[in-house]
Amino acid sequence: AGVRRYRWDVKYEFKSPDCYKKLAITINGKTPGPTILARQGDTIIVEVTNRLVTENLAIHWHGIRQIRSPWSDGTEGVTQCPILPGDTFTYRFIVDRPGTYLYHAHYGMQREAGLYGSIRVLLPDGVAEPFTYDHDRSIILNDWYHASTYEQAAGLSSIPFVWVEEPQGHNMTVVEADGHYVEPIVVQNLFIYSGETYSVLIKIDQEPSRNYWITSNIVGRNATATTPPGLAILNYYPNHPKRVPPTDPPAGPIWNDIAPRLAQSVAIKARQGYVHTPPPKSDRAIVLLNTQNKIDGYNRWSVNNVSFTLPHTPYLIALKENLHHVFDQHPPPDRLHDFTTYDIYGVVNNTNATSSNAIYRLKFNSTVDIILQNANTMTVNNSETHPWHLHGHDFWVLGYGTGKFDAENDPKKYNLANPIMKNTVAVHPYGWTALRFVADNPGVWAFHCHIESHFYMGMGVVFEEGVEKVGKLPSEIMGCGETKAFKRP
Ligand code: C2O
Ligand code: CU
Secondary structure, three states: OOEEEEEEEEEEEEEOOOOOOEEEEEEOOEOOOOOEEEEOOOEEEEEEEEOOOOOOEOEEEEOOOOOOOHHHOOOEOOOEOOEOOOOEEEEEEEOOOOEEEEEEEOOOOOOOOOOEEEEEEEOOOOOOOOOOOOOOOOOOOOOOOOOOHHHHHOOOOOOOEEEEOHHHOOOEEEEEEOOEEEEEEEEOEEEEOOOOOEEEEEOOOOOOOOOEEEEEEEOOOOOOOOOOOEEEEEOOOOOOOOOOOOOOOOOOOOOOOOHHHHHHHHHOEEOOOOOOOOOOOOOEEEEEEEEEEEEOOEEEEEEOOEEEOOOOOOHHHHHHOOOHHHOOOOOOOOOOOOHHHOOOOOOOOOOOOEEEOOOEEEOOOOEEEEEEEOOOOOOOOOOOOEEEEEOOOOEEEEEEEEOOOOOOOHHHHOOOOOEOEEOEEEEOOOEEEEEEEEOOOOEEEEEEEOOHHHHHOOOEEEEEEOHHHOOOOOHHHOOOHHHHHHOOO
16 A cells, blocks of 8 residues: 655635635645545545634544544544644545545634545555446535635535436436445435535436536525526537537426435445445444524524534543543433423424533444434424534444434334445434444544534534543644643654
């Protein structure tokens, strides 16, 4: 395996990708940033210099598990102090599995400002994928706002996307999701939620004298009045690549039609011959009720009535150095005491909701089930989609359901035979999603809604496991909060 070294200068620059000039965060002059292209087993070294002048920075390698390098996860407040303006920080990690992943800022709302890019990990030489194709292109979708991230931080949300190709007759065969092979399914629209990655095969089998539209539309929120669809041209040679297709771009699926989205989620299974079977039982089940509520008059998202806030001293350092006073030591509940009577269809006034930086501590090597339960927001008859992303692990997706999770009967319907493994999964409106993982990666790991503004508004939790097994922390991650004393040159 090789070593791939990158030097990145991160700064603000004026950009106008859609002819509207605004400040964007760039890496070496570009947004999205450079693609990391590597082979399985390679070591990636990224030296990041923060040239934002007045702003801190941290970069997360989304989908990379950081086995034996938990300090390189890039999660500000969880695994490292932020990189200060003018400082250079070196991320060093191994890409241990082939697949398509991404990287993005994990500090404040910098992702929406343009700090993101792709990671593509190829199979080792001589190993073949279980499907074939002639050409290979990658597309990364991000929300793009005209308002600054500071204005967004005041209230805008990012929204799940859908990539559509419908009326022009190209089907897509889904073959990979989050770095795992999928039992091939054919779709016309692919629903992609923030933080997910998919590989699809497209057969170029249509009338060749023209080009075709590729479009992305928003679902989950009614954005028709505010956000134009993303458009691209699928170029059939030898037509000119800019020749506009003769038809109108297709309209996307109806934004609030949940059924086809749930159906896609349920249809995604591990590919035969590549199934990793989950442990048959879990040691602990945590039911996380997702609610929107007010805390001290502010709109917040909460999980089991706890709205997450980041501590000033990162957990990984606090736990290794026994700084017990720097975050709330009372763990949040494994399920809300009144979960069974909670009305997920009502606008509930959660007067007990609080803000906290407490974390869940998991027994090392134990098997943990997480049930994410969605509910009504503060708006009558409204429930949103939340793509949840787990750092440091892949999890098995055991099942989805609509309505309230039934702890007695629903687990009997879990798919233990061929569940897909993922790192990001959608929780559909008024529904639940059950997942399982083994807490076998020593470190401290964020688990949160991947809509950047939702995490910013408290929609997340943090898991600790086996932190005593973590090796000596690099002093580079220190310097903030109570870790100043540990930063040695
Ligand atoms: Cu891709 Cu914690 O995020
Ligand atoms: Cu969310």
